[in-house]
Amino acid sequence: MSPYSPGRRRTAIGALTGAALVTPFLTAIPAQAAPCHLSGNTGSCNGTVHQPGSPGGGGGSGGNSGGGDSGPVAPPDPVGLNPNQGEGFVQVPGNQAPPAPAKPATADLVAQAQAAAAFPVPIVHTSPKGKTFVRLRTSLWVDGFDVVKTEPITVGAQTVQLTGEPATVTWDLGEATHTCDNAGSQDGKACGYTYKRSSAGQPGGAYQITATIRWNVTWSCEGADCDLPGDDLGQQAMPSAVTPLVVGEIQTTTGQ
Known part of the structure; x- marks a missing residue:
């Protein structure tokens, strides 16, 4: 049969059409991030959880690739706040002398x-x-x-x-x-x-x-x-x- 016979052209067109329909469907569904679970080296808070040996898990094992083996990052200390101060506390700089006592009447x-x-x-x-x-x-x-x-x-x-x-x-x-x-x-x-x-x-x-x-x-x-x-x-x-x-x-x- 000739490679350009009508039967073969219909078969090729059908295959291309099916592939075109499947590809947009796969790319239209966004990947949902799994919840963050940390247990030893098996979890990551970078959006997805990879089990050891599973496909795509190599992203968490790279040394400088921002992988999932790193622990949670603590928030920075508040700037300019004294953790010991409460309501009504007035912070005095360490090098400031205390106020002089009031003069007697x-x-x-x-x-x-x-x-x-x-x-x-x-x-x-x-x-x-x-x-x-x-x-x-x-x-x-x-x-x-x-x-x-x-x-x-x-x-x-x-x-x-x-x-x-x-x-x-x-x-x-x-x-x-x-x-x-x-x-x-x-x-x-x-x-x-x-x-x-x-x-x-x-x-x-x-x-x-x-x-x-x-x-x-x-x-x-x-x-x-x-x-x-x-x-x-x-x-x-x-x-x-x-x-x-x-x-x-x-x-x-x-x-x-």
Whole structure:
């Protein structure tokens, strides 16, 4: 039979037509990736799983071909995050010094100076000493009528100090009260008092007298951290111990 006979041409055309129909069908179906299973060297996460010895399995055994023998790749560490930090955590660079403590309020240092202030207890003196007489001027004076300064308190850039200026001495003389604006003197010219009644009717036959010094107290602050340069704290009073004073009457006689 001739190679170009009609029967042979029909057979060849049929074979080509069948092949043309089968090839597009095979290429139109995409390969579905098998799930990733890792077990020893038998699995891969590169999209397909190949069993050893199976067709197409050589792709996983190549040294530099990205084969399936490599393990899972861990995600990179988050950049700039501290694994120990929680909500509200503020990360301080390692070379940064901690913040300086807050400076104390000046008022707190003033209160500290007040608590440590020591004002002298006045010591009472009279002339005549211990016993005087009605209608006789009695001299009065005290020790301790002095300027008082506390020890300076320095914290940071501020120094606080209290100053007490003696202002008055108030005398409680039993019969009356009497105020002098000075310490008094032995001669009676600065401060004195004249009794009008004797002390005979008093407990123990004497007046119990005291002297109270009052200081005008101020504070000052020097330094860059001071809230204020200073202010007035009012008066500070310090009484003396009780001192008895007998007041008698001068007896006069007239000749016949």
